[in-house]
Structures are given as structure tokens and as C-alpha cells.
Amino acid sequence: MGIEDIYTELIAEESRSTEHRRHLDAPTAVLKGRNPSCGDEIALELRVRDGVVEDAAFTGVGCAISQASTSLMIGLVKGQTAEKAKALAETFLAMIKGEIPEDDPALDELGDAAALQGVAKLPARVKCAALSWHTLTEVLEGKK
Amino acid sequence: MVETEDFRKDFPLLRQQMNGRPIVYLDNGATTQKPESMIRAMCGYYGGCNANPHRGAYALSVEATDIYETARDRVRRFIGAKEAREIIFTKNATEALNLVAYSYGLSNISAGDEIVLTIAEHHSNLVPWQRVAKAKGAALKYIYLEKDGNLSEKDVADKITKKTKLVAITHVSNVLGLVNPVRRVADRAHEAGAVVVVDGSQSVPHIAADVQALGADFFAFSGHKLLAPMGVGVLYGRASLLETMPPFLSGGDMIEYVEEQESTYAELPAKFEAGTQNVGGAAGLTAAIDYLENLTFERVKAVEDDLLAYALPQLRALPWIELYGCDSERDNKTGIITFNVKGVHPHDVSTILDSEGVAIRAGHHCAQPLMKYLGQIATCRASFYFYNTRQDIDRWLDALGKVREVMRIGN
Numbered sequence: 326m327g328i329e330d331i332y333t334e335l336i337a338e339e340s341r342s343t344e345h346r347r348h349l350d351a352p353t354a355v356l357k358g359r360n361p362s363c364g365d366e367i368a369l370e371l372r373v374r375d376g377v378v379e380d381a382a383f384t385g386v387g388c389a390i391s392q393a394s395t396s397l398m399i400g401l402v403k404g405q406t407a408e409k410a411k412a413l414a415e416t417f418l419a420m421i422k423g424e425i426p427e428d429d430p431a432l433d434e435l436g437d438a439a440a441l442q443g444v445a446k447l448p449a450r451v452k453c454a455a456l457s458w459h460t461l462t463e464v465l466e467g468k469k
Numbered sequence: 470m471v472e473t474e475d476f477r478k479d480f481p482l483l484r485q486q487m488n489g490r491p492i493v494y495l496d497n498g499a500t501t502q503k504p505e506s507m508i509r510a511m512c513g514y515y516g517g518c519n520a521n522p523h524r525g526a527y528a529l530s531v532e533a534t535d536i537y538e539t540a541r542d543r544v545r546r547f548i549g550a551k552e553a554r555e556i557i558f559t560k561n562a563t564e565a566l567n568l569v570a571y572s573y574g575l576s577n578i579s580a581g582d583e584i585v586l587t588i589a590e591h592h593s594n595l596v597p598w599q600r601v602a603k604a605k606g607a608a609l610k611y612i613y614l615e616k617d618g619n620l621s622e623k624d625v626a627d628k629i630t631k632k633t634k635l636v637a638i639t640h641v642s643n644v645l646g647l648v649n650p651v652r653r654v655a656d657r658a659h660e661a662g663a664v665v666v667v668d669g670s671q672s673v674p675h676i677a678a679d680v681q682a683l684g685a686d687f688f689a690f691s692g693h694k695l696l697a698p699m700g701v702g703v704l705y706g707r708a709s710l711l712e713t714m715p716p717f718l719s720g721g722d723m724i725e726y727v728e729e730q731e732s733t734y735a736e737l738p739a740k741f742e743a744g745t746q747n748v749g750g751a752a753g754l755t756a757a758i759d760y761l762e763n764l765t766f767e768r769v770k771a772v773e774d775d776l777l778a779y780a781l782p783q784l785r786a787l788p789w790i791e792l793y794g795c796d797s798e799r800d801n802k803t804g805i806i807t808f809n810v811k812g813v814h815p816h817d818v819s820t821i822l823d824s825e826g827v828a829i830r831a832g833h834h835c836a837q838p839l840m841k842y843l844g845q846i847a848t849c850r851a852s853f854y855f856y857n858t859r860q861d862i863d864r865w866l867d868a869l870g871k872v873r874e875v876m877r878i879g880n
Binding site: 331332338364 | 814
């Protein structure tokens with residue numbers, strides 16, 4: 326696998342996308358995810374009402390993989406129930422750790438976020454892709 | 470141009486290929502590769518005369534003791550210390566600096582005193598002093614930098630005062646690669662009655678360091694950045710200071726007599742070397758120093774200067790590259806180039822370079838206060854050694870060109 330299979334056009338473009346990069350009105354949760362070894366810091370904002378992720382956004386800085394991963398995650402979980410969002414995070418984290426087969430049908434549910442599958446082959450960068458998904462799981466499990 | 474190709478043959482790792490091409494190793498600031506002679510010295514120790522030194526009255530133990538003490542004297546000569554008992558073996562520079570902080574610092578620094586550091590310190594010569602300052606109610610003061618990355622002369626003059634009890638300074642910054650005027654700072658510190666702790670981790674592999682000429686009261690370095698194995702480091706301390714200091718770690722080999730309630734401690738250097746020491750590492754360190762001195766620091770500098778002179782103009786011609794600490798006009802730059810590719814995070818740069826077989830460091834380089842001072846979250850760092858070549862620089866620069874392509878940043 327070449328580097329272009331990891332930094333695909335989708336990932337490169339998504340890492341610079343500003344669509345989800347903003348502050349929310351009346352968020353119900355704001356949680357910072359940090360990778361101290363890279364200095365990356367991404368704050369995730371969610372508005373969860375009646376068990377549904379009504380809106381989500383993020384601010385902060387990080388590498389292309391963490392930024393693209395965060396942006397794709399928000400696009401995916403917005404409008405989903407909290408339960409579904411948690412299940413998606415579980416699938417994504419399993420994918421990024423290489424714990425499920427590359428052709429597992431569960432990956433279809435991840436939509437564009439499945440484009441990060443190649444990161445599983447870069448052990449040093451798994452934590453970048455996983456950062457926001459861990460933050461999301463923490464918020465949804467009420468650990469914030 | 471200096472011919473450097475012949476050094477690679479001494480380094481088994483550099484003889485390997487990655488994806489059919491030689492490895493371009495530009496992370497020497499993190500650790501250097503190891504010459505075959507050093508690896509053989511370690512194998513020779515473990516395969517030929519391994520025994521616990523200073524203990525058994527039998528031939529093998531005597532031989533192990535001899536290897537260990539030979540290494541101590543080799544280090545003494547290497548850094549110009551007066552006496553071998555001023556050389557304490559540790560696991561690395563970090564442990565050496567912690568030894569000074571916990572033993573000297575906690576005993577000699579009190580509430581209201583000041584500890585002066587440079588903003589360019591590696592965390593290993595910074596965090597221990599934060600802990601001492603917190604524990605004793607002392608204040609930390611920082612010497613900041615001029616625009617070119619060199620220490621602010623004004624801060625050197627103003628921050629070191631009668632209140633200063635200790636000055637911690639790196640000989641060469643691991644981010645900027647600039648040699649600090651340690652002697653000038655030490656003279657100023659000594660006038661004020663302070664002791665000087667020098668982190669030599671980034672200097673001893675590249676330039677001759679003489680602890681007496683530098684005016685260092687303490688001087689620390691790691692073996693592994695100097696061709697030697699990981700797990701062996703050195704603390705030099707002036708004997709008159711080491712003698713007054715309490716032990717840091719305690720246990721076997723650092724005592725004279727142990728009673729139920731009291732113990733007396735061994736003389737220097739054993740007082741600071743509790744437990745079985747890294748004799749294999751010390752044997753490796755001797756061989757590493759032999760290799761380096763045989764090569765000479767003139768050769769090391771000639772190669773590094775050549776690589777800097779070759780790389781820097783090419784980097785400056787690229788409008789999408791930002792450089793840090795590359796404008797000093799003092800001829801005090803060692804082979805470190807810290808940079809960023811505009812609009813690309815250092816970790817992405819490093820991953821893409823890695824895919825081209827080029828190893829550099831990306832991140833905060835264990836110098837977060839300096840990163841903050843430079844206004845960067847992280848940077849990329851290419852650090853050279855004498856076995857690097859102009860071909861390595863070509864491969865690095867070619868790979869940098871690919872970074873923007875992979876990230877789809879327009880030209």
C-alpha cells in the first residue's frame with residue numbers, strides 16, 4: 326500500500342474542510358481530546374437532546390489524519406441517535422486498530438469515514454485517527 | 470564537498486536497505502546509529518567476561534571491574550575532567566540531571582532562591598528544576614532568545630542575580646542546534662555565587678566539550694546520542710560539590726557499613742552508583758568514544774557544515790518552508806535543521822517522508838516551552854551526523870516536494 330492510499334484525496338480535502346469547524350449554540354457537552362505527544366488538541370462540541378445527536382462541531386488543531394477523521398465523524402453522527410453514534414464509534418475504532426476484516430460489511434455503515442481504513446497500517450498514526458472518536462465515546466457515555 | 474560515503478560501511482543498520490534503497494536516517498538528535506566496533510565491544514563483554522564488578526574476588530569480576538573503570542577514565546579524558554571519581558555513570562542524561570536536582574538541588578536551594586534556565590532546555594533539564602522549585606518555594610527565571618535563536622545577552626546579564634543559586638543551560642539546543650556561550654553564562658553565574666548545570670546531550674556527539682574550559686559544575690550526557698548503546702549516561706560533577714551531596718539512589722555498592730539503624734556511604738564515585746551498573750553499556754561507551762576521537766571532531770564538523778551549506782540555500786528557496794534557528798551568524802550551528810512545511814502538520818510531513826525512506830523527527834522535541842515561545846505547536850527536525858551524505862539531503866528534499874503533492878496543496 327502506498328502513501329496515496331492513506332492520504333487519499335478525500336482525506337486531504339476533508340482535513341481542510343471548514344464545514345464542521347465552528348462553535349455550537351447551546352452545546353450540551355464540550356470535551357477536549359488531546360494527544361500530548363503531538364501537541365494536538367481537538368475540542369468536540371455536541372448537542373444531544375432526547376437521545377439524538379442534534380448537532381456537532383469541532384475546533385482545535387491537529388494533523389490531517391486527526392482533522393479529517395474528526396470532520397468525517399461529525400458528518401456521520403449528526404442526526405443519529407446517541408446509541409447508534411456509539412455503535413459507529415465502536416466500529417470505527419475496531420477498524421482503525423485492524424480488529425475487523427477489511428471487507429467487513431459493518432464498515433459500509435461508516436460511509437466516507439471508512440476511507441481512514443489505511444491508517445490501521447500506520448501504527449504510529451492510529452492515535453491520530455482515533456482521537457475524536459474516543460472523545461465522542463466519552464461524551465456519549467457521560468464521562469465528560 | 471566532503472566524501473562521507475565510507476563511514477556508512479561501519480554501521481550495520483545503515484548498510485541495510487528499505488524498499489530497495491539505502492535508509493536516509495536524519496534523526497540523529499534523537500539517537501545515533503551504532504558502529505560495528507561498538508556493537509562488538511558489547512558482545513565481547515557479555516560473551517567474554519561478564520561478571521558483577523566490584524564484588525567477587527575472582528578473575529572475571531576483576532576483569533569486569535577493569536572494563537568499567539577503564540570506561541570511567543575514558544570518559545574523564547573525553548570531557549576533560551580532572552579526576553575519574555568526578556564521573557558518575559547513570560542510565561542517561563535525564564537520570565544524571567535528576568541526580569543533581571534531587572541531591573544537590575533539594576539540599577542547597579531554599580525558599581526565595583532563584584533557579585535560572587534557558588527557554589531552550591529539553592524537558593530533562595527543566596521539569597526536575599520545576600519540581601525542586603515547587604518543593605522548596607524557589608522561583609524559576611528564564612533566559613529567552615534573540616531573533617536568531619541565540620540566548621538574549623540582556624537576559625543573561627539581568628536574570629542571573631545574587632538570588633540565583635543555580636543556572637541550568639543546554640550546551641546545544643536539541644531544536645535549534647545552536648551552541649550556547651556556556652563559558653560566558655557560567656562566569657556570570659559564578660560571579661553571582663550560583664552553580665552551573667550543563668546538559669551536554671546534544672553537544673558531545675558533535676563538538677569537543679571540556680568541562681573545565683566550559684566552567685561547568687555539573688555536565689550530563691547520554692551515551693546513545695554518541696554512537697554508544699541506550700541505557701548508559703554520564704554525570705560529571707566537580708568533586709568538591711559531589712562530596713558534600715547526599716546519595717540519590719541507595720542500596721548495594723554505595724555503602725561502607727550498614728547497621729540496623731544507620732549506614733555510612735562509600736566514597737566517590739560509588740556513593741552515586743547504587744546497584745549493579747551497566748558494565749556492557751560502559752564497554753560500548755568506551756568503544757564509541759574511541760571511534761569518535763579516531764574520526765576527530767574536525768571531520769564531524771566538516772561533514773555537518775557541508776550538509777548545512779548544501780541544504781539550507783535549497784530550503785530557503787522554497788517559499789512553503791519555514792525554518793527555525795537557521796539565521797545565526799556566529800558559526801555556532803550544529804547539524805540540526807528545524808522546519809515546517811506551511812499548511813501541513815509535522816506528523817503528516819514525517820509520515821510522508823517515511824514512505825520515501827527518510828526518517829526525521831516531528832513533534833515538540835521534548836521542548837514544549839520553546840515550541841510555545843516560537844509560536845509553534847510542533848515542528849519537523851532533520852538532524853545530521855557524519856555518516857550522512859549529500860545524497861541523503863537530495864532524498865530528503867525530493868521527499869519534501871512530495872509532501873505537498875500528497876496533501877494536494879496547489880503549486
